[in-house]
Amino acid sequence: MAQRNSVVMVGLDPVYEKLPASLRQAAEGRGLPGFGGELWAIREFCERVIEAAGPLACCFKPQIAFFERYGSAGIAVLEEVLRGHRDHIFVVDCKRGDIGSTSEAYAKAYFHLEGQPEAPLACDAVTHNPYLGRDSIDPYLPYLRADKGMFLLAKTSNPSSVDFQDLIVGDIPLAERVAERISVWAEECIGDCGFSSIGMVVGATYPESALVIRKAAPRCLILVPGLETQGGSLDDARHFANLHGRGAVFNFARAIIYAYAGGPVAGQFGPEQWAECIGAAADYYRHRLNTALGL
């Protein structure tokens, strides 16, 4: 965040039907069998997004579902994307979370320590679903104490997050109780920057939760999904950050990667300039957030 002067995380959520028309035409022209054309286009798209937005973003968040949707062939594309860009930070949004022995297997998919064989989906951080409790994260601790990170879901950005995350436990919502517990676990892996390698997810659509959680977990980085496209407002961004405007990273997926299809910068670019448009959108949100947070 400091190096790039940016708290913008770019969500890599590639959906073939939404890719630029010229890219889809090029993919169809290749005459690849099965989903080969779609996957070629998705790979190409991710490369161009990373090239255009890379210098303006602090990190990328590939949502693995959009690759897993194609099975092993899709996962192979994600592996290539991750392997090709070790100069950027990648948070794989996989929301895994399982019993200890199983979580150990998941951890090996994403993380390795120095000197160990490279993990197939080697990345810098993952998201994690906390419903199974503490033993689901224990196998990740050796990695979290080295140079890897994890964002646990506290309050998610979707409308139905109210179903369970807002249930009242004692006198506070479950999401806040979960955040309290995560904050305690986070104390075990505080890094030189003062923040823990255990962070959490709090949706931009629930700024009132953010106010409470930010106070309860001062050492946790907060990953904030849901700004703009899902209805979260840039004006509320400061609720997720600390007094110095630090400690929060804001994910933009559709608002940046499909910026050419509409939004604040779309009008400045022709249809062939879709990559430039993506870069401009990343820069637009970088400036807006830096201003909102006083950075």
Add this chain to the structure above:
Amino acid sequence: MAQRNSVVMVGLDPVYEKLPASLRQAAEGRGLPGFGGELWAIREFCERVIEAAGPLACCFKPQIAFFERYGSAGIAVLEEVLRGHRDHIFVVDCKRGDIGSTSEAYAKAYFHLEGQPEAPLACDAVTHNPYLGRDSIDPYLPYLRADKGMFLLAKTSNPSSVDFQDLIVGDIPLAERVAERISVWAEECIGDCGFSSIGMVVGATYPESALVIRKAAPRCLILVPGLETQGGSLDDARHFANLHGRGAVFNFARAIIYAYAGGPVAGQFGPEQWAECIGAAADYYRHRLNTALGL
């Protein structure tokens, strides 16, 4: 369950180090690069387990983490296993669960409707983490109303499930509140057999939760992990079933697939008869459960 006279689900949790020594030697003898040898052995092992236990089990539950651990190459092995055995029922234990647009992508990885292109990981049912609430399952409904199924986590079998699932909401634990809500959703897809295609997971290690949840959700099939190896007792099996001994399916992973390494039937077989031993273990638990449930 009726066709095979079995409520045994066999968990496919292949861990290379635990595979039979002869199989590991054969794998090493092939001189494949990278994880090729391990994956060859895992593929072979799954085939032999399915062959040996197939007639004695009502279904198989591959835990995707043990394949994902190898990245796309591991997922490709799982795809081959699933594709090769359409005569068996497969519940892929993936515990995905995300916001609506993302859940839609996950659903396409595992399910397709008749006449649609085959899903890459096509299977009969998946497990699902409910923390994100109702809109995380909405994209699955067309499939659930056809011939697919889903088991949502209510109370998991691991020790740390107490961390959040036992928090008191109103006057009952969160897991029971989640189960109540799942039971309401389940009413939307009741099949000819009287059970819903939306079921839930309740760990064998918490039979007291099962008693409550079974009553609250009579139409839900309960997937019960954690018998034997994790400490759940066969004597409590009836707490998970209805009055007729129906409605519960019991997963055995290590207790069956590594039966040759120890357990009630290990002594009857030599080291080369590991597949026969796996079949015998499946039959042993089939009989034990049928007796316990009065089937």
